[in-house]
Amino acid sequence: MRAAVMRGPNNLVVDDVPEPKPGPGQILVKTIACGICGSDLHFLKFAEQMVQVGQELGPIGTSGLDLGRDIVMGHEFSAEVLDFGPDTQGAVGVGDSVVSIPVMLTGSSDPNNMIEPIGAYSNTYGGGYAEYMVLAAPLALKIPDGCDPRHAALTEPMAVGLHAVNRSGIKAGEAAVVLGAGPVGLAVISALRRLDVEPIVAADFSPARRKLALTMGAHEAVDPREEPAVEAWRRVDGVKPVVIFEAVGVPGMLDQAMKDAPRMARVLVVGVCMENDTVRPIIGIGKELEIRFALGYDPFEFASTLNAIASEEIDVRPLITGEVGIEGVPQAFTDLANPDDHCKILVTP
Amino acid sequence: MRAAVMRGPNNLVVDDVPEPKPGPGQILVKTIACGICGSDLHFLKFAEQMVQVGQELGPIGTSGLDLGRDIVMGHEFSAEVLDFGPDTQGAVGVGDSVVSIPVMLTGSSDPNNMIEPIGAYSNTYGGGYAEYMVLAAPLALKIPDGCDPRHAALTEPMAVGLHAVNRSGIKAGEAAVVLGAGPVGLAVISALRRLDVEPIVAADFSPARRKLALTMGAHEAVDPREEPAVEAWRRVDGVKPVVIFEAVGVPGMLDQAMKDAPRMARVLVVGVCMENDTVRPIIGIGKELEIRFALGYDPFEFASTLNAIASEEIDVRPLITGEVGIEGVPQAFTDLANPDDHCKILVTP
Numbered sequence: 001m002r003a004a005v006m007r008g009p010n011n012l013v014v015d016d017v018p019e020p021k022p023g024p025g026q027i028l029v030k031t032i033a034c035g036i037c038g039s040d041l042h043f044l045k046f047a048e049q050m051v052q053v054g055q056e057l058g059p060i061g062t063s064g065l066d067l068g069r070d071i072v073m074g075h076e077f078s079a080e081v082l083d084f085g086p087d088t089q090g091a092v093g094v095g096d097s098v099v100s101i102p103v104m105l106t107g108s109s110d111p112n113n114m115i116e117p118i119g120a121y122s123n124t125y126g127g128g129y130a131e132y133m134v135l136a137a138p139l140a141l142k143i144p145d146g147c148d149p150r151h152a153a154l155t156e157p158m159a160v161g162l163h164a165v166n167r168s169g170i171k172a173g174e175a176a177v178v179l180g181a182g183p184v185g186l187a188v189i190s191a192l193r194r195l196d197v198e199p200i201v202a203a204d205f206s207p208a209r210r211k212l213a214l215t216m217g218a219h220e221a222v223d224p225r226e227e228p229a230v231e232a233w234r235r236v237d238g239v240k241p242v243v244i245f246e247a248v249g250v251p252g253m254l255d256q257a258m259k260d261a262p263r264m265a266r267v268l269v270v271g272v273c274m275e276n277d278t279v280r281p282i283i284g285i286g287k288e289l290e291i292r293f294a295l296g297y298d299p300f301e302f303a304s305t306l307n308a309i310a311s312e313e314i315d316v317r318p319l320i321t322g323e324v325g326i327e328g329v330p331q332a333f334t335d336l337a338n339p340d341d342h343c344k345i346l347v348t349p
Numbered sequence: 350m351r352a353a354v355m356r357g358p359n360n361l362v363v364d365d366v367p368e369p370k371p372g373p374g375q376i377l378v379k380t381i382a383c384g385i386c387g388s389d390l391h392f393l394k395f396a397e398q399m400v401q402v403g404q405e406l407g408p409i410g411t412s413g414l415d416l417g418r419d420i421v422m423g424h425e426f427s428a429e430v431l432d433f434g435p436d437t438q439g440a441v442g443v444g445d446s447v448v449s450i451p452v453m454l455t456g457s458s459d460p461n462n463m464i465e466p467i468g469a470y471s472n473t474y475g476g477g478y479a480e481y482m483v484l485a486a487p488l489a490l491k492i493p494d495g496c497d498p499r500h501a502a503l504t505e506p507m508a509v510g511l512h513a514v515n516r517s518g519i520k521a522g523e524a525a526v527v528l529g530a531g532p533v534g535l536a537v538i539s540a541l542r543r544l545d546v547e548p549i550v551a552a553d554f555s556p557a558r559r560k561l562a563l564t565m566g567a568h569e570a571v572d573p574r575e576e577p578a579v580e581a582w583r584r585v586d587g588v589k590p591v592v593i594f595e596a597v598g599v600p601g602m603l604d605q606a607m608k609d610a611p612r613m614a615r616v617l618v619v620g621v622c623m624e625n626d627t628v629r630p631i632i633g634i635g636k637e638l639e640i641r642f643a644l645g646y647d648p649f650e651f652a653s654t655l656n657a658i659a660s661e662e663i664d665v666r667p668l669i670t671g672e673v674g675i676e677g678v679p680q681a682f683t684d685l686a687n688p689d690d691h692c693k694i695l696v697t698p
Binding site for chain 2: 167
């Protein structure tokens with residue numbers, strides 16, 4: 001089958017690779033659509049550092065990964081069920097369109113080895129930048145009738161936003177500042193709006209991204225070079241408890257968020273910064289700040305996000321700015337570097 | 350009156366200074382005892398940086414401070430009431446022994462200027478390294494009969510520990526790791542023990558400090574060069590939710606705490622690190638950590654700590670390792686550099 005294959009850091013090529021075969025408990029699926037995630041761009045660039053961090057984080061990280069072998073990324077997918085592995089049943093049937101959390105159940109009872117990633121950080125389970133994948137039968141969720149599977153492919157990134165919002169502990173009626181209106185920031189904005197957080201103040205350098213922020217539910221979107229986000233929040237509100245969502249993930253953002261935060265504020269870090277960052281603990285102490293880090297989502301957040309997309313409570317269409325075949329994946333990785341041109345590019349093999 | 354006076358960074362001298370006069374709403378007191386706080390050592394060394402940070406933090410910081418003028422530090426005091434300012438009443442009377450939160454009420458209704466510090470960060474309100482002070486009449490708390498005012502002087506540092514524990518959200522039956530068993534770490538340990546946190550695992554390089562940690566309520570005290578604190582927690586517990594208290598306050602501790610923390614752990618930072626620190630956000634994200642910073646205490650925490658010392662629920666005697674007159678303050682600052690010799694030195698003018 002055709003696949004966009006990562007062969008070592010900074011090397012993404014399109015090639016023929018063996019088709020996967022479903023084992024017990026697994027289903028074979030044909031990829032319908034797969035979003036390109038910023039973390040894949042990060043991984044292509046920082047693979048070695050990420051493997052090193054994975055080793056520090058322990059077994060659920062990237063510790064088992066061999067960068068010398070092929071990796072097929074793509075973890076934001078929808079797919080059609082083609083076949084079942086031996087002795088396998090599931091709530092979905094052949095021909096169903098499904099989404100799934102991108103993890104494989106290994107059958108191990110060792111809590112450190114119960115799951116393995118699909119579509120990144122794995123040499124075994126390739127993701128949606130290929131024609132076919134194997135998924136864990138029990139984790140596949142049928143896409144509700146009437147929902148475009150290309151839209152359902154955004155379940156995964158939108159669930160990241162919901163989880164970040166849940167983890168932040170923010171409540172309806174409180175205020176939020178969202179630093180960065182890339183796909184993660186926009187998913188956060190969408191989840192905040194559904195929770196009736198008001199105002200939601202977004203900041204991004206890109207005019208296109210600021211427009212998307214307003215479309216997805218932000219009440220205010222500013223260029224931080226003209227007006228820092230926290231100042232914009234002071235202008236439009238300034239009194240409610242505020243949570244600052246850091247959805248940029250480059251060095252300096254955490255220190256900046258801590259510096260700008262009002263006293264007793266909470267900072268939720270969901271932007272993945274791979275590099276070292278310098279902070280001043282005295283700033284955190286002086287304002288009694290709280291910093292929470294968020295990663296991923298749980299199965300309930302994932303399922304509820306799918307249903308919200310299907311019911312059009314979340315309209316993901318404005319986020320989809322491009323569509324490419326597998327041959328177009330390397331170029332799409334390049335194109336995504338320009339935030340004014342693109343938000344989410346779908347790979348539709 | 351005699352006072353230990355800070356005259357610019359790294360310059361602490363004993364000299365005669367004018368006696369303060371109580372204004373309206375103020376009382377004149379005679380210092381009975383005043384603990385030397387690590388933050389005073391910090392301030393003597395890092396005064397310029399602290400003023401700069403104070404300017405960033407805004408009006409409640411050190412922004413009004415002039416390092417070119419005399420500063421009399423000392424904010425952990427007990428004192429005897431000598432006189433009342435004009436038109437001043439209070440719940441305490443002449444001859445009473447009192448403690449107080451080290452802030453002056455200014456009478457301003459501007460929330461940024463309602464209070465001013467006493468005994469540090471102020472050129473106006475000197476602290477307990479002098480024979481006399483003025484305090485805010487409404488904030489003075491009478492020391493309960495039978496309680497040694499020298500012990501009551503430890504209300505302030507012990508309240509810092511209670512506040513850090515409250516702010517951490519830790520609950521009875523959960524586990525705690527305390528990095529650093531200086532006065533702040535020991536106050537944290539004492540508050541954790543009163544809350545029935547178990548186990549409490551302390552770490553400190555100094556054998557004397559480790560012994561004090563056990564005395565104040567730690568279940569285990571380790572030398573981190575021999576066994577890292579989190580490993581010791583894994584050995585004696587390893588399953589309960591755990592909060593890591595960072596009570597050292599030197600660069601590198603925050604990154605180390607994040608690296609050692611188990612998944613979903615909370616890190617409570619109460620050690621005041623004045624310098625930049627480098628962290629790796631990806632470690633926080635990969636483990637979904639939470640970092641809370643704590644500063645000071647509220648008036649209720651302060652009063653309840655006074656009562657706990659008076660009722661001997663908290664036995665502060667093991668913490669007091671020395672006593673000096675005002676002439677001995679500069680030498681005591683030097684002596685406190687060695688953690689094996691000293692924990693808390695009281696200044697008793």
